[in-house]
Amino acid sequence: MPYRALFPRDLFADLDRLQREMQQSFDLSPNIRGLSRGFPALNVGGTPRSVEIYAFTPGIDPASLEVQIEKGVLTVAGERRVEAIPDKAAVHIDERFAGRFRRVVTLPDDVDSNAVEARYQDGVLHISIARKETAQPRRITIQ
Amino acid sequence: MTDRTEVSQTNEPTRNEAALLPPVDVIEDANGITLYADLPGVPKDKVSLHVEADTLTIEGEVALNLPEGMEPSHAEVALPRYRRVFTLSKELDSGKVEAELNQGVLKLRIPKAEHAQPRKVEVKVA
Known part of the structure; x- marks a missing residue:
């Protein structure tokens, strides 16, 4: 009779892997904004001198992207067109986003909406907004 | 008779590193x-395509130009890597993949x- 282990080699590692796979396939990462995931995906970060926003917009003509700042609200909008499907072709998987999109981010109070830089590279729109000079920490000398 | 040349997919990661499913x-x-x-975010030199027997693995490393000392506050692309594995049908010629x-x-x-x-088979009229 062949020997068979009663337990998997490393039960906890297997459970851990299972949980990770579940989390990824359902994308249930804990998030205060709930499950809504629009297009494009956004990553936001900040440095003491600037606010950095990354919009993941692959395969878009940069000229069709609209970036707007109004009253402390940043809007990224545009349209993604997908190549026309040729005749007699069958679509087996259709997951990529197509159509018009718009995402809106409220900016912190200390940004300077006149000092914005936007760059599109490798399908990522990187928007860098400088913070106001007056908001920078200053050292006050004591007389 | 629809599934003649399906690209069936398996999501089993080939390596242990966690990756996003593109x-x-x-x-x-x-x-x-x-x-x-x-x-998105993957430059040309960070894409890797791997064909082995009938599995095709697409992998990409995200290389963002992050300023020094940036503190992330919200991340929807939370991992710096994409990976997806496909099983190719026998009917496909995996030696002639163009990317x-x-x-x-x-x-x-x-x-x-x-x-x-x-x-096309010609029908001859006798």
Whole structure:
């Protein structure tokens, strides 16, 4: 009779892997904004001198992207067109986003909406907004 | 008779590193399959395509130009890596895969093997 282990080699590692796979396939990462995931995906970060926003917009003509700042609200909008499907072709998987999109981010109070830089590279729109000079920490000398 | 040359997929990671699953489109026509995958943030030199027997692995490393000392506050692309594994049908010629990456979109063209190409048979009138 062949020997068979009663337990998997490393039960906890297997459970851990299972949980990770579940989390990824359902994308249930804990998030205060709930499950809504629009297009494009956004990553936001900040440095003491600037606010950095990354919009993941692959395969878009940069000229069709609209970036707007109004009253402390940043809007990224545009349209993604997908190549026309040729005749007699069958679509087996259709997951990529197509159509018009718009995402809106409220900016912190200390940004300077006149000092914005936007760059599109490798399908990522990187928007860098400088913070106001007056908001920078200053050292006050004591007389 | 719809599933002649399916690209069936398995999501089993080949390595232990966690990776994001990129969205794809797969379109089949008479001569082969076209696969589009969204890999935003991946430069040309960080894409790796691997064909082994009948599995195709697409992998990409995200290389963002992050300023020094940046504190992330909200991340929807939370891992710096994409990976997806496909099982190719025997009808596809995995030796003739053509790939191009344009602004974060990977386009793969995999032709069908000679024997699987559609052929027109002449009907002779006796």
